[in-house]
Amino acid sequence: MHELPVINSILSVVLKHAEANQVQKVVTIYLQVGAMSDLEDTWMQQYFDHLSKGGVAEGAKLVIERMPVVMRCNSCGHSFEINIKDGTKPVCPSCSGEKHSLVSGREYIIKNMEVL
Amino acid sequence: MSDTVRLIEVKEDILADNNAMAKALNDELTQSKTCLVNLMASPGAGKTTTILATLEKIKNDLKVGVMEADIDSMVDAEKIAASGTEAIQIRTGGFCHMDATMVRTGLEAMDFGRFDLVILENVGNLVCPAEFETGAHINAMILSVPEGDDKPLKYPLMFSICQVLLINKIDYLELSDFNLDLFRQRVLSINPNITIFEISSRTGQGIGPWADWLKDRVKTITK
Ligand SMILES: Nc1nc2c(ncn2[C@@H]2O[C@H](COP(=O)(O)OP(=O)(O)OP(=O)(O)O)[C@@H](O)[C@H]2O)c(=O)[nH]1
Numbered sequence: 001m002h003e004l005p006v007i008n009s010i011l012s013v014v015l016k017h018a019e020a021n022q023v024q025k026v027v028t029i030y031l032q033v034g035a036m037s038d039l040e041d042t043w044m045q046q047y048f049d050h051l052s053k054g055g056v057a058e059g060a061k062l063v064i065e066r067m068p069v070v071m072r073c074n075s076c077g078h079s080f081e082i083n084i085k086d087g088t089k090p091v092c093p094s095c096s097g098e099k100h101s102l103v104s105g106r107e108y109i110i111k112n113m114e115v116l
Numbered sequence: 117m118s119d120t121v122r123l124i125e126v127k128e129d130i131l132a133d134n135n136a137m138a139k140a141l142n143d144e145l146t147q148s149k150t151c152l153v154n155l156m157a158s159p160g161a162g163k164t165t166t167i168l169a170t171l172e173k174i175k176n177d178l179k180v181g182v183m184e185a186d187i188d189s190m191v192d193a194e195k196i197a198a199s200g201t202e203a204i205q206i207r208t209g210g211f212c213h214m215d216a217t218m219v220r221t222g223l224e225a226m227d228f229g230r231f232d233l234v235i236l237e238n239v240g241n242l243v244c245p246a247e248f249e250t251g252a253h254i255n256a257m258i259l260s261v262p263e264g265d266d267k268p269l270k271y272p273l274m275f276s277i278c279q280v281l282l283i284n285k286i287d288y289l290e291l292s293d294f295n296l297d298l299f300r301q302r303v304l305s306i307n308p309n310i311t312i313f314e315i316s317s318r319t320g321q322g323i324g325p326w327a328d329w330l331k332d333r334v335k336t337i338t339k
């Protein structure tokens with residue numbers, strides 16, 4: 001059920017742009033989702049199918065590109081990607097600093113969509 | 117009707133509206149010298165018990181209000197009110213998180229300017245509350261020992277957005293296979309800046325240092 005609010009927000013942005021562009025049917029939606037997101041692709045598609053029934057976005061396919069988690073080192077400012085699933089403490093590859101701030105990895109961006 | 121496929125540029129962050137509303141609410145809270153804490157955790161991790169234990173330590177120094185978000189019950193707000201602290205219950209009507217608009221409605225209903233600190237007990241889950249900003253100055257989370265030390269791997273976003281983590285039910289540690297060192301390492305790998313306290317809201321262990329930290333932060337924010 002936790003996919004619902006996020007999918008609802010995606011759908012409302014899609015419908016807003018569909019209306020503004022006099023779209024008959026939305027075919028494909030290209031999304032960029034940060035690797036921090038706990039939502040799984042197949043569930044996102046299923047919830048989308050459910051919520052979009054009866055509208056111009058019914059049947060649209062979600063193409064989800066996972067965006068890397070990027071940290072910026074607090075001491076030297078270097079930006080680097082990390083793997084959050086391996087559970088090891090990330091160190092800055094440039095200065096070995098251990099304090100960093102999240103730059104990206106938690107976004108949900110609708111990049112563009114293919115429509116009829 | 118044409119059947120050629122067109123490409124429409126959208127480039128829109130779907131959480132942008134909520135993020136903007138959260139930012140505006142946060143500014144307003146700061147102006148009225150009210151600190152908002154957004155407390156998040158799984159169902160049963162000990163949110164309400166921890167709020168009650170914390171109130172005992174801080175209520176002589178700070179004017180505190182509590183906002184309870186629940187899918188459909190009044191139980192938690194009644195518990196808080198029975199302890200002598202003002203509490204308001206927000207029924208989310210099936211929603212599994214609070215967004216900035218819902219939080220604003222609750223804060224306005226309780227006339228938030230009267231408080232130094234408002235604690236929001238968010239809906240019990242580690243997924244949606246992490247996605248939706250509430251306007252809080254401090255995102256706090258509880259992870260209780262029985263839930264297991266693997267949770268940072270499963271819910272990294274929640275661990276990444278919090279400034280403080282309370283490891284609750286520490287009295288249960290001996291009976292479990294929870295590995296504290298491994299857990300801390302997993303949390304710090306996602307969020308090296310997080311402050312961690314080990315507590316038991318049942319025995320009161322560790323509540324003092326956490327309550328002192330909170331008082332200190334509230335004083336800085338509401339200065
Ligand atoms: N052993 C032990 N039990 C605790 C501790 N803190 C809370 N509990 C128990 O855990 C259960 C759930 O506590 P609550 O405070 O209601 O948890 P909650 O997170 O508010 O739960 P929901 O609001 O239903 O999501 C209760 O039976 C508490 O007595 C603790 O430190 N140690």
Ligand SMILES: [Mg+2]
Pocket residue numbers: 163164165192237
């Ligand atoms: Mg509760």
Ligand SMILES: [Zn+2]
Pocket residue numbers: 073074075076077078092093094095096097
């Ligand atoms: Zn560095």
